[in-house]
Amino acid sequence: MKKLLIFSVFAFFSFITFAQEYTVSGIVTNSDGEPLVGANIILKSNRGTITNFDGNYSVTINQGVQSIVFSHLGYNAETRSIVVNGDMELNISLSKTSETLDEVLVQAIRVDADSPITHSNLEKEELEKRNLGQDIPYMLSYMPSVVTTSDAGAGVGYTYIRVRGSDASRVNVTLNGIPYNDSESQGTFWVNLPDFTSSVQSLQLQRGVGTSTNGSGAFGASLNLLSDAVSNDAYGEISNSFGSYNTHKHNVKFSTGLLSNHFEVSGRLSTIKSDGYIDRASSDLKSYFLQGAFVDDNTLIKALTFGGKNITYQSWNGLEDPEKLENDRTFNTAGMYTDENGNIQFYDNEIDDYAQDHYQLLWNQRYDNNWSTNLSFNYTRGKGYFEQYKEDQKFKTYGFEPIYIGGDTINRTDVIRRRWLDNHYYAANATVNYKNNSIDFTGGAFYSYYTGDHYGEVIWARYASASEIRDRYYDSNGEKSEFTVFSKATYRLNERLSVFGDLQGRFLNYNTTGITSDLVLMEIDEDYAFFNPKAGLTYKLNPTNQFYFSYGKAHREPSRNDYEQGITTPEKLDDFELGWRFGTAKTKVNTNIYYMHYKDQLVLSGELNDVGAALRTSSGKSYRLGLEVDAQIQLLKNLRTLPNIALSTNKNVDFVTSRDGELVNLGKTNISFSPSVVAGNMLEYSPIKNLQLGLLSKFVGEQYMGNIDSEASKLDSFFINDLNIVYILDNLPWVKEIVFSGLVNNIFNVKYVSNGYFYTWDDDFSNPGTVTTIEGAGYYPQATTNFLLGATIKF
Known part of the structure; x- marks a missing residue:
């Protein structure tokens, strides 16, 4: 199996093309000029990056006419079409949005990129890559400390998640700030919401106790969608x-x-x-x-x-x-x-x-x-x-x-x-x-x-x-x-x-x-x-x-x-x-x-x-x-x-x-x-x-x-x-x-x-x-x- 893995990795590298590419870099700020930490920069190819603690980013991009999407929770996404003929600087200012619930609702149950809470985020663009019918736990499979399993064996039907060894009944789940865990069993049954991934804008998994949320306490993690x-x-x-x-x-x-x-x-x-x-x-x-x-x-x-x-x-x-x-x-x-x-x-x-x-x-x-x-x-x-x-x-x-x-x-x-x-x-x-x-x-x-x-x-x-x-x-x-x-x-x-x-x-x-x-x-x-x-x-x-x-x-x-x-x-x-x-x-x-x-x-x-x-x-x-x-x-x-x-x-x-x-x-x-x-x-x-x-x-x-x-x-x-x-x-x-x-x-x-x-x-x-x-x-x-x-x- 190791030989096959090495071969598959080698195959990935063997595909590398030599098309001319350049670097686009800059800073992403809000309308007040403050750097936005953790803003997403996504290319049409689904490649991308996020801004650092000072709002700076750098991404490689092919020569020619290209489209870049800049987004951040609580802000209007902005798409820029640019002509790339060499390395260039592109600074972006995002305005706060009133078209999503993120600005207030997310602040009540989520944390920012620089908060003292251990967490991971997933945006719609990432979810769409593997959204082919499997339940939400399988969308989280590759997050830290996450283990998933399925009764039917293939991720459709009854599926479960464990975080840091704690089962799903101890993972607090909210949908738009409303608890989803069953009040009595405390479990989460994603089989009752099939294909909900297709209606998720973003999600955040906080490991450990996390911040205060609604519903039963988070003893392994909290997941809010x-x-x-x-x-x-x-x-x-x-x-x-x-x-x-x-x-x-x-x-x-x-x-x-x-x-x-x-x-x-x-x-x-x-x-x-x-x-x-x-x-x-x-x-x-x-x-x-x-x-x-x-x-x-x-x-x-x-x-x-x-x-x-x-x-x-x-x-x-x-x-x-x-x-x-x-x-x-x-x-x-x-x-x-x-x-x-x-x-x-x-x-x-x-x-x-x-x-x-x-x-x-x-x-x-x-x-x-x-x-x-x-x-x-x-x-x-x-x-x-x-x-x-x-x-x-x-x-x-x-x-x-x-x-x-x-x-x-x-x-x-x-x-x-x-x-x-x-x-x-x-x-x-x-x-x-x-x-x-x-x-x-x-x-x-x-x-x-x-x-x-x-x-x-x-x-x-x-x-x-x-x-x-x-x-x-x-x-x-x-x-x-x-x-x-x-x-x-x-x-x-x-x-x-x-x-x-x-x-x-x-x-x-x-x-x-x-x-x-x-x-x-x-x-x-x-x-x-x-x-x-x-x-x-x-x-x-x-x-x-x-x-x-x-x-x-x-x-x-x-x-x-x-x-x-x-x-x-x-x-x-x-x-x-x-x-x-x-x-x-x-x-x-x-x-x-x-x-x-x-x-x-x-x-x-x-x-x-x-x-x-x-x-x-x-x-x-x-x-x-x-x-x-x-x-x-x-x-x-x-x-x-x-x-x-x-x-x-x-x-x-x-x-x-x-x-x-x-x-x-x-x-x-x-x-x-x-x-x-x-x-x-x-x-x-x-x-x-x-x-x-x-x-x-x-x-x-x-x-x-x-x-x-x-x-x-x-x-x-x-x-x-x-x-x-x-x-x-x-x-x-x-x-x-x-x-x-x-x-x-x-x-x-x-x-x-x-x-x-x-x-x-x-x-x-x-x-x-x-x-x-x-x-x-x-x-x-x-x-x-x-x-x-x-x-x-x-x-």
Whole structure:
């Protein structure tokens, strides 16, 4: 494999052309003449760079007529067409925008390039390169400390993300400042918003505690997404892609542009289908996005509705059989049953069927050059079920009465059951921002209310006793209310030193009634009050070197599954971050050391419940200590690399477990699903105008699926490489441009596993009078070499 990798890199270099190229450089400032740090400079070929701490940039460009796009969050993008005949200087001044929510909304939940918070950004231009149907976690795959996985094996359907070893339930996600994590499970289910990437303007991933945000605390990271900005000009887009496993995506997008200089309507319709890499792990996904906007010099009002519906065949069981993992790794046990002749069959409707709709009203108001406000309202409606064929079930599991026929008693049956979730989520958010040359202050309040019904139905039974179709065999309700207030400010003491402070109070109540799917009474009424302070400072040594330090405290309440396991104690985290940023015209390097100290951290136990959800256990004291480095290096005029690496040690301090019938303190053990090495690289090469080739590499070190350092729970390390190709066909008579893109995943055909589960049970039958702990594991194989090809026509 190493020879192939060396050959592929050599092939990249062998394509280098000798077309005449020159350097364009300059400074990007705002309308007040202040340098803009981290502004994006993008060429039509998708090559580009960002400004350093003094707003300077330098980019190589081919001879001739060229187009350069300058952009920065909160500012109007500017496109310049220039004639390049030699090295030249081009200075740009960007004006603040009232056509996007970035200026106020992003300030409330995001941080600037020179803040003391560890973060990474992705803009629409970068997302478009690989947006061929895979879910948002796969768009983030090559960010530092990020590990992604997919139940179906190829990035369509149920996909997940882990950051610094923390699973998705501990990554705070917001859409336009509104929490997306499910209030009860705390998870994020991107399958309910298929193709949402096509409606994302930009996103920011803050690692660690980050800055104050809405919703449950960030214990590994926070991810905030901003939906499409208002377009001044009318446009239309048609995108189609297809690939391996009968995967195909189709969408249409449009915008009216500004009508009467004030009104815009835009939207998107999408459909994605895939058979999945794993047997029968099919996905049938539909989604929409519709936006109406009013804008003038100081006001922006948006009304949005977006949502999706998924029908996916279940594939959460994984593989427990090592022989099948080796020889039949796509085998799926979901839906498997035995017919009357003893033959193995698969139920054809073992599916998840869920729909989710979001409604948002966003109002951004600027009063003068210093003051601005944002007010937003949200309603989310979700309803759906998953359906299962279950063999040889006990009558008492479904509340059935035994059937007596002659002298025989029937108390077991085959059933088809549906488990429903029917929920409503309401949220309101208000922020105010004051900014001048020395201080940037934001304060706000957030309130949300959630109610969700959980119930189960039997829609068919071989022996139904006295039940009726769709009788509910369990029924429960969960309600959660939350009120948050925060204030944060960055104060510039002088040209070199600035300080950051952030105070948040979070108050919530969780209340449940009824019985669970295990027919256990669940009556909870818990109140929590959390105070989460954060502080930091940034020191600019010179135009190329910047240092920062931050401290953040966070608390997090248990999830519904935790309560069902008897866990009611909230988690506590102290996060220390020390960073160095280096930036020149051709090289950007971000380096940070972090120490995250937890009390009562809820780590994944490795086990799953009966519906494939990961269970957690309290680890007492634990910590994560790590080093993260990411860079952007211009190797040649048309070749750049974006490497990153995260080295970490993740330990439970005194982990107690049950072994052979006794409680045992194992001392210091590795935290589950926390690899000590995660590395990535994006090698991008533009041999000719409008063509970009990318070699994307990811290495994930070995990791344990449990917390007891058992060899049976170990996942092997893996190293995979993807090839990304983008070509833009422009100067066409009837359309603006056609963008062709291709993605070949796992080009070296690596058979790897990125996720799994681990469990133990006590065996007291083999040797009477003794208890022996038995261990077992399951695995989720990921796809071997596969491809996606697409074309987008822009009008």
